[in-house]
Amino acid sequence: MQRSVRLKSFELVARDIDDVDVKLLHALSISVRWPHRPKDWDFLRRAGRGIVAVDGIGRVFGSAMWFPHGDDFATIGVVITTPRTQAQGGGRWLMDLVLEQCGDRNLALNATHAAYPLYVSLGFTTEAIVYMRQGEIPQTLPTMPALDGQLQALSSDRLKEITALDTRAFGTNRERLLALLAADASICTLSRGGEIVGYSMCREFGRGHVIGPMIARNDLDAVHLTAVHLKELAGRFARVDTREKDGVFAAFLQQCGLGIAETVTTMSKGRRFLNREDNGPWVYGLAGHALS
Structure with missing residues (x-):
């Protein structure tokens, strides 16, 4: 794949993202009103x-990034083009370069409305809608349902206790990503009968904090794994x-002031990405649009 492209009156060259000043990356995300701070880019x-x-x-x-999870799967994200380059095919050129690097891996991404037609043309298929819920947390949370189990903080050096659960829910082992996330996150687990059945992370991101990844077996468990962090974010x-x-979990988020700000579409290329088991662990909260 060519490492440069001419778009009408100017030429663009592909550079490794690690070789670009983070201040320039931050300026790029600001230009399209994305919330990423310099430390989020880092x-x-x-x-x-x-x-x-x-x-x-x-x-x-x-920009365009990909995040490998093992040797056969990756997520794609942070695909940003300025309006000028998007209209002239800059996004397709960047995606072609990323797909070349990904090789024959199975892929997943979360598409914005603007980028959706491009991903369809590249062979990605639609699987689900992601609801980005955000807002200011009230001083008092809604009345909580009864807790079935025990909530407990988990230190970052005990991540192996949740790796198998996360792999079952996500579909691929992402132990390396969890370790990176956990370095600056608070982690809570939910246990029943001595077995961890869910967990959630909360970390700083963008305008405030993001709760995710979060794995739970049902809406009620997800409510408690979210509330334990929201109580600290009033x-x-x-x-x-x-x-x-919709459902109990979605209603709880709405009652906590987390309204739907926008939606993106989960898409995959290769094997199907989302495979929900009856009564099995499920990704109730994404680690992020790029990380999924």
Whole structure:
């Protein structure tokens, strides 16, 4: 795949994302009103690999990243193009470069409305809708249902206790990503009968905090695994990305001031990404749009 492309009156060159000043990446996300802070970009660069489109004087016009989980699966995200380059095919060029790097891996991504037609043309198929819920957390949470089990904090050096559960819910072992997330996150587990049946992480991101990843077996468990973090965030901005459109969990988020800000579409290429088991663990809260 060509490492440069001419878009009408100017030429763009592909550079490794690690070789680009994070301030320029931050400016790119600001230009499309994405919430990523410089430290969020730094985290993403530690978690994955990426390509940036720059012009002859070093200005950044686009980005695309991929995050490997093992040798046969990856998620794609942080695909950003300025309006000028998007209209001239810059997004397709970046995606072609990323797909070349991903090789024959199975892939998943969360598509914005603007990028959805591009991903369809590249062979991705629709699986689900993600609801980005966010807002300021009230001082008092709604009345909680009875807790079935025990909630307990988990230190980052005990991640192996939740790895198998996460792998079953997510579909692929993402132990390395969990370790990176846990370094700056608070973690809570839910246990029944001595077995961990769910967990949630909460960390700083964008405008405030994001709760995710979160794995639970049912809506009530997900409510408690969310509330344990929301209690510490009263009066502050929080976000939960979930594929739950309605039900007890979705209603609880709404009552906590987390309204739907926007939606994206989960898509896959290769094997199907989402496979929900009856009464099995499920990803109630995403780690992030790029990380899924």
